[in-house]
Amino acid sequence: MDPLLTSNEAALALRVSQKTVLRLIRSGRLPAEKVGRSWRIRASDLPCNRSPGISDVVYLDDNASNPMHPAVADAMTAAMQNLSGNASSSHTAGVLARTAVEDARGQLAELLDVAPSELVFTSGATESNNLFLRGFPYATGKNRVVISAGEHASISEVTHELQAEGIIDLSVVPLLSSGQLDLEAFAALLDDKVAVVSIVGANSETGVISPLAEVVDLAHGVGAVVHSDVTQLAGRTDLNLADLRLDAVSLSAHKMNGPQGVGALFARRSLLRRLRSLNVGGGHENGLRSGTYNTAGIVGMGLAATLAANPADIEHNQRMRDLLQRQLTTIPDVVVHGAHSQRLPNTTNLYFAGAPGDIVLARTPEVAASIGSACHAGAIDPSPTLLAMGLDRDVSSSSIRFSTTRFTTATEIEKASQAVLKTVLEVRAQSQEVA
Numbered sequence: 001m002d003p004l005l006t007s008n009e010a011a012l013a014l015r016v017s018q019k020t021v022l023r024l025i026r027s028g029r030l031p032a033e034k035v036g037r038s039w040r041i042r043a044s045d046l047p048c049n050r051s052p053g054i055s056d057v058v059y060l061d062d063n064a065s066n067p068m069h070p071a072v073a074d075a076m077t078a079a080m081q082n083l084s085g086n087a088s089s090s091h092t093a094g095v096l097a098r099t100a101v102e103d104a105r106g107q108l109a110e111l112l113d114v115a116p117s118e119l120v121f122t123s124g125a126t127e128s129n130n131l132f133l134r135g136f137p138y139a140t141g142k143n144r145v146v147i148s149a150g151e152h153a154s155i156s157e158v159t160h161e162l163q164a165e166g167i168i169d170l171s172v173v174p175l176l177s178s179g180q181l182d183l184e185a186f187a188a189l190l191d192d193k194v195a196v197v198s199i200v201g202a203n204s205e206t207g208v209i210s211p212l213a214e215v216v217d218l219a220h221g222v223g224a225v226v227h228s229d230v231t232q233l234a235g236r237t238d239l240n241l242a243d244l245r246l247d248a249v250s251l252s253a254h255k256m257n258g259p260q261g262v263g264a265l266f267a268r269r270s271l272l273r274r275l276r277s278l279n280v281g282g283g284h285e286n287g288l289r290s291g292t293y294n295t296a297g298i299v300g301m302g303l304a305a306t307l308a309a310n311p312a313d314i315e316h317n318q319r320m321r322d323l324l325q326r327q328l329t330t331i332p333d334v335v336v337h338g339a340h341s342q343r344l345p346n347t348t349n350l351y352f353a354g355a356p357g358d359i360v361l362a363r364t365p366e367v368a369a370s371i372g373s374a375c376h377a378g379a380i381d382p383s384p385t386l387l388a389m390g391l392d393r394d395v396s397s398s399s400i401r402f403s404t405t406r407f408t409t410a411t412e413i414e415k416a417s418q419a420v421l422k423t424v425l426e427v428r429a430q431s432q433e434v435a
């Protein structure tokens with residue numbers, strides 16, 4: 001998918017004036033097509049929209065945060081300029097802002113195929129996960145929670161805290177070496193004391209997709225509520241909550257080409273009514289999320305939802321990811337984690353033997369990707385997901401996650417793979433010299 005942009009959208013993406021864009025077009029430096037009286041520019045022809053602000057870098061870190069769609073930036077700018085009333089105020093400025101918030105709620109509800117009243121706007125998936133797991137009404141004798149070993153920290157940390165506080169009894173389902181959830185082990189952990197099952201929709205590091213339909217069947221069989229952190233799935237795949245029968249999900253706008261700092265929690269109405277808020281105050285969002293609405297952010301999330309999960313984008317991402325993976329595996333001793341599992345269309349996580357990921361990335365500044373592990377005070381922690389797949393500490397702390405964006409081009413993949421391969425071969429040669 002290569003969106004066609006207006007000159008205004010191109011100007012926003014490039015952070016220049018529309019006049020400058022028109023000058024670039026007229027001087028032949030920016031290819032464009034005349035449609036009627038205006039110009040249309042291919043997103044892939046923009047020099048920097050894939051990596052705002054760092055024009056020479058190939059941005060392959062979509063799973064960390066993806067580039068904002070120019071139309072979303074445009075809508076947010078308009079919202080910031082025109083909708084500065086408090087969405088809870090009863091005067092016209094407030095009503096206009098509230099209307100925009102409710103329109104966005106409708107747009108998001110449509111993407112997920114749920115009722116708008118079942119959505120709560122939050123500051124992101126971290127807050128949604130915390131709100132759901134902390135706010136859930138656990139009962140004595142039914143307070144078991146089951147998560148997987150491949151959860152984001154905002155699930156694993158909060159559940160470990162709840163366990164330490166004596167509120168829940170936590171079980172963690174192991175992963176198979178393929179990166180998949182161990183469904184047999186999962187089934188064996190279920191009983192009628194399980195209140196909540198929370199299984200990530202897709203692992204952010206390997207991209208491996210969880211078998212959510214089977215998880216729902218098994219968990220509902222013992223009367224458990226099923227929550228999923230679908231942050232990486234929403235917008236990248238055709239996610240339909242009505243089909244999946246999930247009871248609650250968390251998601252985030254900046255994984256759908258929307259803004260950072262805004263997200264949502266979906267929960268069935270009967271469940272939402274029983275959740276307890278994390279913060280008290282003005283009672284916004286039916287008492288579940290006090291705090292003035294982030295109107296512009298919510299407008300951006302709503303529009304991003306309407307532009308997300310487009311089949312052409314999904315296919316484009318997969319083509320770019322496959323091309324990248326093919327190029328990067330043309331040298332020996334490269335392992336693709338989770339290669340044989342169903343994965344997000346944009347993600348590939350690779351281990352280059354003899355070339356630690358942090359060194360490779362540090363020496364390849366023209367590529368933005370991540371090592372699948374957190375870096376605390378200069379020390380590299382091994383990735384819990386890769387460790388859970390049975391990989392050793394060395395592999396788990398030196399693999400690289402590449403994640404393409406809907407705007408990634410084949411030229412960028414070519415540039416990135418050549419740069420990474422060159423560095424990997426240099427690092428390998430140097431370590432041989434030292435040995």
Ligand code: PMP
Nearest residue numbers: 124125126152204229231232252
């Ligand atoms: N869950 C998953 C699976 C994620 O990948 C992320 C972001 N990396 C989060 C939750 C946190 O999302 P947010 O930044 O919106 O808090």
